[in-house]
Amino acid sequence: MRKADRLFQIVQILRRGTRPITADAIAIELETSKRSVYRDIAALIGQRVPIRGEAGVGYVLESGFDLPPLMLTADEIDAVALGATWVAGHADESLARAATDLLAKIAAVLPEEMRPFLGNPATRAVPAWDRPVDGIDAVQLRAWIRAGRKLRLDYADEQGRATQRVIWPLMIGYADTTRVVVAWCELRTSFRTFRLDRIAVAEFLDELIPGSAAQLRARWLKEVRERG
Structure with a gap:
């Protein structure tokens, strides 16, 4: 790793930490020696990067400092x-x-x-083929998610059975060929996912969802982790 890249990575490591990070931990992550880390820290301090700490204790980056946003590796x-x-x-x-x-x-x-x-990147995603057509305007759906408003859906399940649901949309999930909206379903009183291509009719309601959408998303993520 070039020295310039290593200096950049040290700042990144310190920036994401909330507690002092030792030279040992930095050396392990960068696969270099602790001596090199000490030299790099000294070089950064010499360039007026506001790093506080000392050998054996750990280092922190003072708040308010950042590298130019597009110094990317x-x-x-x-x-x-x-x-x-x-x-x-x-x-x-x-x-x-x-x-x-x-x-x-x-x-x-x-x-x-x-x-x-x-x-000419070394990685590139393959486009999705034969993707079904969504039954709802995804742009307006995202706007309703941000606004914390409810939706009324005419929805068909896997067997084609039609139901009506009032949902609290929380986020859109993207798979290779389908898209789903993760939501709280008033009918089932639980979190559900609804494929956008199975929505026959969507009515965008003015009614706000109760509470915080961010907290509901956190609850959903917790349930997903516990099931996993």
Whole structure:
């Protein structure tokens, strides 16, 4: 690893930590020697990076400091390219366009020597083929999720049986060929997922969901982890 990359990674490690991080821990993550970490920390402090701490105790990065946002490593650029191309090939038209715009914005401000990594990345998502048509406007659905409002659905289950549901939409989940909305279902009084292509009719209600959508998402994630 080049010294410049190592210095950048040390700042990243310190930035994500909430407690002092020892040179041993940094050396293990970067697969380098503790002596090299000490030298790199000294170099960063010499460049006025506000690192506090000492050998044997650990180091912290003072709040308020950050590197320029697009000093990305090659792996980080690959991660961005993979995520954006996956969205472009799997999400609705609006999000796909946003992903393409995002890549263009990043390319415009990347250092010249890093642009080839974004234009010709080592990772790329394969577009989804034969994806069923959604029965709901995903753009408006995202707006309702952000606003914390309810939906009324005419929905068909796997056997084609039609039901009416009032749901509290929490997030949209993306699989290879289908999209689902994760929601609290008033009929079942529990969390449910509804495939967007099985929604026959969607009525966007003005009624707000009770409580906090963020807390409901946290509850859903907890249930998923416990089942797993």
